[in-house]
Amino acid sequence: MKYQVQENCLTIYLPREVDHHNAEDMRKNADTLIERNHIKFVIFDFEMTDFMDSSGIGVIMGRYRIVRLLGGEIWAVHANARIKKILTMSGMTKIMQIYEEDEV
Amino acid sequence: MKNTNEMEIIFDSFSSNEGFARVAVASFMTQLNPTVEEVSDVKTAVSEAVTNSVIHGYENEIHKVSIRCRIEGQQFTVEVRDSGVGIEDVEQAMTPLYTSKPELERSGMGFAFMEAFMDQVEVESELGKGTTVRMKKTIGKGRELWTTQSL
Numbered sequence: 001m002k003y004q005v006q007e008n009c010l011t012i013y014l015p016r017e018v019d020h021h022n023a024e025d026m027r028k029n030a031d032t033l034i035e036r037n038h039i040k041f042v043i044f045d046f047e048m049t050d051f052m053d054s055s056g057i058g059v060i061m062g063r064y065r066i067v068r069l070l071g072g073e074i075w076a077v078h079a080n081a082r083i084k085k086i087l088t089m090s091g092m093t094k095i096m097q098i099y100e101e102d103e104v
Numbered sequence: 105m106k107n108t109n110e111m112e113i114i115f116d117s118f119s120s121n122e123g124f125a126r127v128a129v130a131s132f133m134t135q136l137n138p139t140v141e142e143v144s145d146v147k148t149a150v151s152e153a154v155t156n157s158v159i160h161g162y163e164n165e166i167h168k169v170s171i172r173c174r175i176e177g178q179q180f181t182v183e184v185r186d187s188g189v190g191i192e193d194v195e196q197a198m199t200p201l202y203t204s205k206p207e208l209e210r211s212g213m214g215f216a217f218m219e220a221f222m223d224q225v226e227v228e229s230e231l232g233k234g235t236t237v238r239m240k241k242t243i244g245k246g247r248e249l250w251t252t253q254s255l
Contacts, residue, residue: 020155021119053151057211
């Protein structure tokens with residue numbers, strides 16, 4: 001898993017599969033980075049991701065709870081149709097912005 | 105006589121086996137010629153059920169989880185079974201957003217996902233004996249429609 005911090009913004013490059021097995025590490029690493037860098041904005045980058053279950057939703061909800069207290073926001077980028085479906089079904093689209101990139 | 109086919113796998117409840125379980129089920133169902141969407145639906149549902157067995161059924165102790173898949177015509181049935189603690193109140197457990205382990209930051213959407221992605225979900229559970237989740241899905245519904253549209 002890769003993470004990138006730019007000022008108060010953390011980008012989490014999610015792995016190919018987001019499930020209970022790798023959610024744990026993601027959560028721990030992200031929280032350390034959020035605390036250490038006073039992160040307000042978290043971007044979940046789904047570029048590599050083709051599978052996610054409700055464990056991933058747990059990770060997103062948890063990070064939202066943290067940054068919301070600081071007036072922050074969460075974003076999703078590069079989500080494919082499947083990931084968008086999961087995010088919509090679980091109500092995540094109500095708490096996070098889905099960034100649609102323009103077709104080039 | 106409809107074509108039938110069955111398989112069963114038994115594996116240890118390591119969280120690393122969650123990925124193995126859903127891939128094994130997905131690969132068994134390919135003989136039904138499913139769409140990508142249908143495979144994803146089943147994979148997600150299996151992942152939810154196995155994760156429940158690992159976290160809740162066995163509370164992260166290592167015991168056996170078994171998955172039995174059955175094909176009957178276009179009907180695909182998958183059964184995920186553990187011999188763990190069991191569920192006291194199945195109805196409550198299946199309520200969206202309910203989680204018995206809020207400290208683990210679970211979303212409480214496991215059963216909701218299973219129900220959304222499969223046609224039918226049944227849960228049998230007995231305290232101290234274990235839990236069986238049986239899910240059914242008809243594969244290939246509306247495929248014809250889709251093919252016609254592409255002309």
